[in-house]
Each structure stands twice: as C-alpha cells, then as structure tokens.
Amino acid sequence: MEEKCLCEPTEILIFPCSGGSNVGQIANQAGVKLTQDGMGRFFCLAGIGAHVSGMVESTKAGKMLVAIDGCPVACAKKTLEHAGFNIDEYVQVTDLEIEKNHDLNPLTPDVEKVAQYLSTQISKRRAVL
Structure with missing residues (x-):
C-alpha cells in the first residue's frame, strides 16, 4: 500500500463531485x-x-x-473553499439543464455537454496562464 501521495503538481487541477446521483456521476465522468x-x-x-x-x-x-x-449541494465547491482554496472555474451540472435523478449510469450526451462547456471555459482561461 502506498503511504504517500503520488500526485504531481500541474497547472490545471480538476475536482469533480462523484455523488450518489446521475449528476454526481456526470460530474465525475466529465472530469475523467x-x-x-x-x-x-x-x-x-x-x-x-x-x-x-x-x-x-x-x-x-x-x-x-x-x-x-x-x-446545488455543491460538495466540491464547499470542500475546496473549506480547505482555503479559490476556485477559478466552476460548473454545476444541474445549471446546464440536466435534471437530477438517481440513475447512476450517466448518459454520454450529458457527460459530453458538461465536458464541452468546461473545455471552452478552461481554454479561455488557459490562454492567460
């Protein structure tokens, strides 16, 4: 068992929720x-x-x-803020007109929608890094 973090610093870090609903799983898969x-x-x-x-x-x-x-429970946002971090780019899956339910098998078009939205936002910010 590895006892230390194997994380290496990188410029852009992605922190998705992976909650117990379709939108939590969509957030996770969009991060992937x-x-x-x-x-x-x-x-x-x-x-x-x-x-x-x-x-x-x-x-x-x-x-x-x-x-x-x-x-809207915003676990990812609250966790990062509680630890003292400022979030540079944020999205809530339900704000992209994806309705929350308890199906844990996210639909590919929903994952693509969230990933595309963030890809556009990250690209805009990346230009000034």
Whole structure:
C-alpha cells in the first residue's frame, strides 16, 4: 500500500463531485473526459477534504482549480473553499439543464455537454496562464 501521495503538481487541477446521483456521476465522468482530453488533471477531492498533506500541497501549486458539482449541494465547491482554496472555474451540472435523478449510469450526451462547456471555459482561461 502506498503511504504517500503520488500526485504531481500541474497547472490545471480538476475536482469533480462523484455523488450518489446521475449528476454526481456526470460530474465525475466529465472530469475523467477532460483529463483524457488533456484539459487538466483529475485530482482527489476526498484527499482535500481529509487534509492529506501531499494532495493539499500539490493543489497549492496548481495554477487553475476547476470544480464540477452535480447539484446545488455543491460538495466540491464547499470542500475546496473549506480547505482555503479559490476556485477559478466552476460548473454545476444541474445549471446546464440536466435534471437530477438517481440513475447512476450517466448518459454520454450529458457527460459530453458538461465536458464541452468546461473545455471552452478552461481554454479561455488557459490562454492567460
């Protein structure tokens, strides 16, 4: 078992919610897609909430923090803010006209919609990093 954080600092860190609803899973899958598309690096929100020192330090070194929440409960946003971080780019899945339900198998078009929205926002900000 690895006892230390294997996270390396990177410019753009992506912190998705992975809550127990379709929109939480959409947020999570959008974070995966953004990472696979080279828009940033998926990071561990739970590690921030647990104050894991290596993860907190890697997050401090990031130049842009992206939070993706599924719903108005805003767990990702609140976790990052509670740890003292400022969020540079934020989206709530339900704000993109995706209705919350308890189906844990997110629809691909919904994941694409969130990922595309954030990809556009990140690209705009990335130009000034």
